Amino acid sequence: MKTAISLILAATLTALGLAQTAIPALPLATEHKKLEIWLGDWSYESTLHESPLGAAGSYNGNYTVLPILGGKCVEFRGEETGTAGSLHWVETDSYDPVNRRYRWNGFASDGSINDVTYSFDGPVAAYSGTMTTGDKRYHIRGSITFADDAQSFTDQREISADGATWSPLSEVRATKLTRVLAAAVSPEEELIELEKTWAAAYVAADVKVLERLEADEWICTTAKGEVFGKADDLREVADGSFKATAFEMSDLKVQLHGDTAVVTGRQTEKATYKGEDVSAVHRITDVWRYRDGRWQAIASHLSRETAAPAAP
Helix, strand or coil: HHHHHHHHHHHHHHHHHCCCCCCCCCCCCCCHHHHHHHCCEEEEEEEEEEEEEEEEEEEEEEEEEEEEEEHCEEEEEEEEEEEEEEEEEEEEEEEEEEEEEEEEEEEEECCEEEEEEEEECCEEEEEEEEECCCCCCEEEEEEECCCCCCCEEEEEEEECCCCCEEEHHHHHEEEEECCCCCCCCCCHHHHHHHHHHHHHHHHHHCCHHHHHHHEEEEEECCCCEEEEHHHHHHHHCCCCCEEEEEEEEEEEEEEEEEEEEEEEEEEEEEEEECCCCCCCCEEEEEEEEECCCCEEEEEEEEEEECCCCCCC
């Protein structure tokens, strides 16, 4: 009998597998495409008001949002530290076609749960729902307002114990560090985009972006044969030892080898190092590794092509 049941299960699973294979992937609806506004690596800081949850305080954190299920949902994974200690959290956002609203379901390491729906009106996402913490459930509501370029947003949130009397809970300010492209975009296109983001970070002296893109073991060999690592790079950008006014990437080509990629190209930079003009054109080779849901650079090599033209 056990063998017969096993055969029936095997046949059923095989049929299901064939049925699933026969169903083509549907193109993303406009509503699903709107979820792409969340994609990327973000940093945030928040101010907490005294509320039913406790005393006033503040916290800082980072999170990454990636597309899942072919882009029909997005997944958030973050961590934060602040007045109340450290916290890890995950969230999944999806679209509910019946109620025509988006839904976020969030879970945190302190046991709290968020069950919230929201809708977009231009750059504003208005939301409402519940937060369960400990043995109590609260009502929450608020609005998230994106900047015109969608690279930052503010979140104003309120809380209520009974759904009738509301008080301020928090203000959050978030900034996108690196862009994560939609699920339909190829790894090659994403890596080219990341190369350009990396270059722009040097011009903006944005250490947070560099920190996210460069793996801890990243090492760079310069055209002079000098070798330096991530800590050196972050320090010299932060203290102004290296200053770039232009950083253009071109002729970029990507070779994929499983979870490793090699990017070659041409790098034209106008920059100074400790006051000395180091403007030049280099041929570059960057090695990237895909892990923890994102690409990080693990090694770079520069070969000097020629001196860059002097600025007019």
